[in-house]
Amino acid sequence: MRHFRLAEDCFLVEGERDGVLYDVLGRRILILDAGAHALLRRCEDGQPLLKADIEDPAVVRLLDGLCAAGLGAFYEAAVHVEKVLLHAPVEWRGFALQPPPFRKVDWSISSECDWQCTFCPREESDVWWQACRTCLRRAARQGGDQAWRDPAIVIEQIVALGIGGLHIRGGNPLLGWSRLLAVLTAAADLGPLNVVVSTPGSGRPVVELVELYERFKQFRLNIVLFATDAAASGRTPRRAAQEALLDELAHRGLPFTLTLVLDGPSDPAQAARVRNEMAKRWGTRPSPAEVLSEDALRAGHRFSHVAEKTKPLSRWLTPESFYFRVDKNTCLHGAFEIGVDGVVTPCAAVDEPCGRIEHNDLRRALSGSDLYEHWSRGKQDVTPCATCALRYACADCTAVELRGQELAAAKGAYCSFDPQAGTRAHELDWAQPEFVSVLRMADLQGDTAPCPTTS
Numbered sequence: 001m002r003h004f005r006l007a008e009d010c011f012l013v014e015g016e017r018d019g020v021l022y023d024v025l026g027r028r029i030l031i032l033d034a035g036a037h038a039l040l041r042r043c044e045d046g047q048p049l050l051k052a053d054i055e056d057p058a059v060v061r062l063l064d065g066l067c068a069a070g071l072g073a074f075y076e077a078a079v080h081v082e083k084v085l086l087h088a089p090v091e092w093r094g095f096a097l098q099p100p101p102f103r104k105v106d107w108s109i110s111s112e113c114d115w116q117c118t119f120c121p122r123e124e125s126d127v128w129w130q131a132c133r134t135c136l137r138r139a140a141r142q143g144g145d146q147a148w149r150d151p152a153i154v155i156e157q158i159v160a161l162g163i164g165g166l167h168i169r170g171g172n173p174l175l176g177w178s179r180l181l182a183v184l185t186a187a188a189d190l191g192p193l194n195v196v197v198s199t200p201g202s203g204r205p206v207v208e209l210v211e212l213y214e215r216f217k218q219f220r221l222n223i224v225l226f227a228t229d230a231a232a233s234g235r236t237p238r239r240a241a242q243e244a245l246l247d248e249l250a251h252r253g254l255p256f257t258l259t260l261v262l263d264g265p266s267d268p269a270q271a272a273r274v275r276n277e278m279a280k281r282w283g284t285r286p287s288p289a290e291v292l293s294e295d296a297l298r299a300g301h302r303f304s305h306v307a308e309k310t311k312p313l314s315r316w317l318t319p320e321s322f323y324f325r326v327d328k329n330t331c332l333h334g335a336f337e338i339g340v341d342g343v344v345t346p347c348a349a350v351d352e353p354c355g356r357i358e359h360n361d362l363r364r365a366l367s368g369s370d371l372y373e374h375w376s377r378g379k380q381d382v383t384p385c386a387t388c389a390l391r392y393a394c395a396d397c398t399a400v401e402l403r404g405q406e407l408a409a410a411k412g413a414y415c416s417f418d419p420q421a422g423t424r425a426h427e428l429d430w431a432q433p434e435f436v437s438v439l440r441m442a443d444l445q446g447d448t449a450p451c452p453t454t455s
Contacts, residue, residue, distance in 0.1 A: 001048040003075045004063050008083055009319065010071040012044050015389035018425040021439075022392060023071055024322050027315045028435050029393050030451065033426040035441035036062060046078045058444040065444075065451035103334030104165035105158060106348060109183065110176030111137050111340045115200055115238070117226070119263050124351060125294045127403045127414070129303050131349035133259045134289040135198045135224045137171040138339055138348070151179065153360040154338075155186035159193055161362075166195045169348070171340070174203040184216045191218060198222040198259065201245045202238065209245065213254050221249070222257045225286065227274055250282050258286035265292070265301040297410035303400070311416040314395035315435050322392070326378065331398035333375040336366070346374040349399035384411075388419040393435075 006012060009024040019037030021030040032040065039059060043049070053059045066072040111121070113135070119126060121139045128136065158166065166187060173180050180197065187193040195216065201209070201223045212219055223246060225239075249256050258278060262271055271288070279285040290303050305312065316322040324330070337345050342357035344365050354374070355365035379391035382401045388394070400414040412418050417425065430436040439451065 001077070002054070003046070003048050003078055004043045004066075004072055005075060005079055005081045006040070006044060006066070006072045007070060008081055010066075011083065012040055013389050013392060014041075015391070015425075016384075016387035016419045018389040018419065020389040020393075020425070021071065022322070023069075024316075024319045026069070026071075027317070027322075028437065029313075029390070031389075031426045031430070031436065031438045033438070033440040033442070034424070036439045039441075043072075048078070058441045061444040062439065062441065062451075069451045071451065101334060102161045102163045104167060105163055105335065106132065106167040106169055106337040107183070108137060108169050108171065108338065108340045108348075109173050109179045110171040111139065112175040113137065113171040113200075114175065114202055115172065115226075117261075117263070119291045122349070122351075123293075126291050127294065127297060127400060127407070128349040128397075129290040129292075129305070129400050129414070130287065130397050131289060131291075131399060132167075132335075132347055132397075133198075133222070133287045134261050135169050135172065135200065135259075136289075136348050137169070138345075138351070150360050151182045152186035152190070154357065154362050155183065155193070156190050157360075157362040159190050164192070164194060166193050168195060168197040170199070172199050172203055173197050174199050174201070174209075177204065184212065184219060188216050188218070194218045196220055196222050196257070198224055200224050200226075200238075201242050206245050206248050210248065210252065210254070213252075220255045220257065222259055224259045224261060224289075225278070227260055227262045227271060246282050256284070258282065258284055259289050260286040262288060262290040262304055265296060268304040268307045271304050292413075294407060294410070297407055297413045302413050306413065306416045310431070311390070312395040313390065313393045313430070313432060313436065315393075326392055327376075329375055329377050329379075329398055330395075332377070336371055338362075344371065346371060347399060349397075350374070350402065384419055388417070389425060390417065390419075 006021070011022040011024070013020050013022055014037075019032040019041065021032065021040070023030065035058075039053065039062070063072065063074070067074065113120070121137045122128070166183075168180065168183060170176070184195060187195050195218060197219070199221065201221070209221065223242060225242060246256070260271070260275055260278070275286050275288070288304065292301055292303060316325065332346050332350075335347060336354070337348050338357065339345065342365070343353050344355040344357065345351065345353055352370070352374075354371035355368050357365045379385040379388075379394065382398075383405050385391045385394070385401055396415060404410065404414045407413070412421070417428065426438050426440060430438070437451070
């Protein structure tokens with residue numbers, strides 16, 4: 001009796017109705033149709049190949065192709081293939097790796113802003129996509145300003161925790177100029193600490209912003225632009241000022257990033273057009289951030305990335321990073337936000353207090369377990385992600401996933417693939433050929449190689 005088993009670093013991950021092979025060393029996924037899924041499920045259960053399997057050209061080509069790619073092997077008897085352990089610290093062929101516990105921190109240093117956007121400050125009824133990339137502010141909930149008695153002490157504790165990235169936000173941080181300078185000075189003196197400041201870019205002269213680059217070497221601006229202004233007739237005075245700042249930064253060769261905020265039900269084609277125009281003019285493609293109200297979601301509106309049918313999938317760089325994403329929340333892990341009132345939350349769009357800075361004591365604010373429970377809340381703990389076979393390749397925004405659990409009426413509003421819907425994963429067009437392949441039994445009757453060898 002002949003058996004087939006997947007290799008130790010090739011995993012069959014199953015969802016509600018789909019199966020996906022994760023080629024860990026090859027850094028790719030192979031989406032299975034129903035026939036290939038059923039066959040490999042039987043093989044992984046230790047069942048022998050049937051006579052019908054051996055006589056089926058499609059089955060032979062599939063299994064031979066997996067063998068040629070190093071993703072499986074034939075055996076003359078039932079065997080147990082010891083899979084690499086899926087937990088952190090990661091164990092990988094004799095090595096134990098502990099991922100760094102802290103990665104970055106967002107710090108809202110001002111609730112002031114001169115733009116008065118209708119969707120800001122954040123409302124509990126708003127659902128944000130990638131709020132971590134913009135200047136979203138949260139109104140102070142507990143009063144006081146405990147984090148600001150001496151920001152240098154807080155910076156010292158941030159550096160001591162091994163955090164390498166600090167994201168300053170607001171409101172508009174440029175309106176808290178003295179606070180911003182105090183934070184940047186402390187970061188430069190106590191670092192190394194990379195600092196990004198998200199701002200619409202208003203409130204200070206361009207020359208002063210250019211001087212920040214000269215004074216602080218590990219610093220850059222993230223300019224937040226709004227699609228609502230881009231769609232208005234002509235250039236508004238505020239948009240013209242933003243463009244002048246960006247033109248100056250680009251002319252001087254100074255590094256900066258862009259965030260394009262989409263407010264309300266948006267036209268994906270228009271958003272893509274605006275982003276392409278910005279990338280062409282300033283040499284950097286804006287990252288999107290988007291907000292929809294619960295009412296809009298229940299009315300059938302969708303986030304623009306969902307309307308574009310571009311589920312955000314991402315490759316892992318190393319086997320260790322793959323095993324890490326299986327066990328941890330790759331979006332939230334190692335990160336937290338400090339509000340202007342000193343309240344610590346998992347991120348800007350997850351409104352769950354996990355501590356509060358008092359008397360500059362960041363360590364005490366981080367001493368509870370609430371924050372770290374969010375770090376460990378993996379895809380298997382999020383509905384409907386737990387039923388999706390693509391969950392370990394997905395790079396979706398955790399804040400939207402968590403809100404999606406609460407908004408049953410908005411099913412499908414936050415993800416372009418519903419694992420419980422009628423359409424199967426192998427029936428969709430996945431536009432990432434270097435990362436995503438589809439294995440269909442019906443395609444394996446001819447000469448097409450089912451699984452190219454990993455390069």
